[in-house]
Amino acid sequence: MSSDDDLRRAFGEDAARAADPDEVWVGVQQGVRRRRQRRERVGAALVLTAVAGLAISLGAYLGAPQEAGPPAERTTATASPSPTSSTPSTAPTPSTPSTPPTPPPLTDAAVPVSPADARQAFDDAGYTEDDARRLADLWRWGDPAHVAVVAGADLLAGEQLPLAPGEAAPAGGEGGRDGLYEELAAFGEAGYTQADATALAEEWDEDEQTAKVLVGHLLLQGRLRPNG
Amino acid sequence: MTSPPPAARVVHPGTALPEEPESFEVFAHRVLPDLLRYGTALAGDRHVGADVVQDVMVRAHERWGRIRRADRPDLYLKRMVTNEHLSWRRRWHTRSVVPTDDVVLHARAAPAPDAADQLADRDDLRRRLAELPRRQRAVLVLRFYEGLDDAEIAQVLGVAPGTVRSSASRALAALRREATTEEER
Numbered sequence: 001m002s003s004d005d006d007l008r009r010a011f012g013e014d015a016a017r018a019a020d021p022d023e024v025w026v027g028v029q030q031g032v033r034r035r036r037q038r039r040e041r042v043g044a045a046l047v048l049t050a051v052a053g054l055a056i057s058l059g060a061y062l063g064a065p066q067e068a069g070p071p072a073e074r075t076t077a078t079a080s081p082s083p084t085s086s087t088p089s090t091a092p093t094p095s096t097p098s099t100p101p102t103p104p105p106l107t108d109a110a111v112p113v114s115p116a117d118a119r120q121a122f123d124d125a126g127y128t129e130d131d132a133r134r135l136a137d138l139w140r141w142g143d144p145a146h147v148a149v150v151a152g153a154d155l156l157a158g159e160q161l162p163l164a165p166g167e168a169a170p171a172g173g174e175g176g177r178d179g180l181y182e183e184l185a186a187f188g189e190a191g192y193t194q195a196d197a198t199a200l201a202e203e204w205d206e207d208e209q210t211a212k213v214l215v216g217h218l219l220l221q222g223r224l225r226p227n228g
Numbered sequence: 229m230t231s232p233p234p235a236a237r238v239v240h241p242g243t244a245l246p247e248e249p250e251s252f253e254v255f256a257h258r259v260l261p262d263l264l265r266y267g268t269a270l271a272g273d274r275h276v277g278a279d280v281v282q283d284v285m286v287r288a289h290e291r292w293g294r295i296r297r298a299d300r301p302d303l304y305l306k307r308m309v310t311n312e313h314l315s316w317r318r319r320w321h322t323r324s325v326v327p328t329d330d331v332v333l334h335a336r337a338a339p340a341p342d343a344a345d346q347l348a349d350r351d352d353l354r355r356r357l358a359e360l361p362r363r364q365r366a367v368l369v370l371r372f373y374e375g376l377d378d379a380e381i382a383q384v385l386g387v388a389p390g391t392v393r394s395s396a397s398r399a400l401a402a403l404r405r406e407a408t409t410e411e412e413r
Contacts, residue, residue: 004372010353011373015265019278024264024285025256027278031286116315205287 038202103191103226106200106215112223115206115214118152125155126165138162138169139177146180146213153217183216190219190226252292256285259302267309269373270366272358284308307384310370314362314385356403364399367392 108114122132132144132151141147151161162175169176187197192215194208201211218224260281268277288295288305298304357365363385370381378396382389 006353007357007368007372010350010357011269011369013350014272014354015269015373017274018261018264018268019274021257021260021264024278024282025260027282028256028285028289031282032289035286035290119315 101191101227106192106196108200108203111200111215111218113153113156113214113218114204115149115210118149118156118214120152121155122148122152127151128165131163131165134163134169135161138173138175139179141179146210149210149214150180150183150217153214153221157221157223180213182220183213185216186219187212187216192226249296252289255296255301259305260285263305263309266306266374267313269369270310270313272354280309280313284312310366310384314366360399360402364395367395368399371396
């Protein structure tokens with residue numbers, strides 16, 4: 001039997017074994033320095049990406065035939081290439097870049113669900129780490145932590161998962177997937193880059209792959225649009 | 229942990245004392261010892277406690293502009309430590325770490341005979357506490373170590389006070405059940 005005093009004493013004894021604050025403070029300072037350096041690297045990568053994007057856009061603009069019409073018309077045609085357009089001069093020119101337009105930078109504020117939100121939803125629904133492993137087997141993806149994030153995003157969107165908490169995977173492989181490659185592809189196809197993933201992962205304090213997988217999944221769900 | 233006495237400053241009559249925001253370094257030195265003790269009680273392990281607190285302090289440094297505007301930045305940090313300890317990410321991160329049971333360590337250390345029973349009881353309680361789900365242990369730490377009431381615990385954990393009560397009740401029942409099982413052996 002444990003009295004309240006026993007519990008107070010036990011926790012007090014644990015607390016008395018705490019590490020030396022000065023030693024931990026050294027670790028904090030090192031961590032702050034590492035983060036600062038990482039942020040500077042990310043910043044430099046973002047600047048490079050922006051410059052490269054600008055150069056591509058400028059190259060495309062300068063390479064476009066001058067007889068394609070006034071700039072306002074050309075912009076309209078590029079933004080929404082309508083096959084029903086009756087004005088030949090507003091048709092998209094062959095020099096239109098095939099790469100997707102550079103979307104605005106990914107930030108926590110721009111993404112409706114964070115990995116922490118998604119994991120919390122997974123947790124709150126009664127799913128455990130074992131469930132995440134079973135789901136990872138069903139979805140053929142090596143990292144159950146990524147699977148938990150994607151599954152949590154599904155739950156937040158009101159979707160059902162192929163297995164209930166504590167339940168074995170369906171025998172017929174129903175609800176199975178072939179990895180989370182669609183998510184990774186969606187991330188790239190939206191125009192996001194490694195620098196975007198790094199910046200968002202930094203903001204979320206997660207790994208880059210988690211950021212890519214979740215953003216890709218939200219893009220596939222239609223809950224995130226790269227250009228608003 | 230008591231706050232350091234404010235530095236003496238000359239204030240001229242009719243002049244409002246300018247608000248000097250506390251720097252992160254001063255704040256960190258003030259709260260770190262208390263936060264480490266709390267983190268260690270929460271984790272039941274010196275190294276895990278230090279690791280959690282260090283991670284939180286690094287993140288707090290980045291968000292210091294926002295945190296220092298909170299009513300109680302120290303409580304804000306305590307909440308961050310609690311959430312970090314309970315977070316899914318950290319559970320995944322530390323799931324492979326299996327600390328050596330204190331009972332095993334004491335068996336190796338061969339305690340003095342007259343203190344053996346007392347030590348065994350304490351180790352037994354510590355082992356039972358270590359087997360509680362993290363959230364239940366957190367409720368007990370906040371109640372018995374921090375001395376918070378259910379409403380305050382609910383705020384720290386971001387749950388309803390009813391959830392705090394049921395968690396505490398389940399945790400205490402599990403401890404009693406375990407103790408009974410041990411006595412029957």
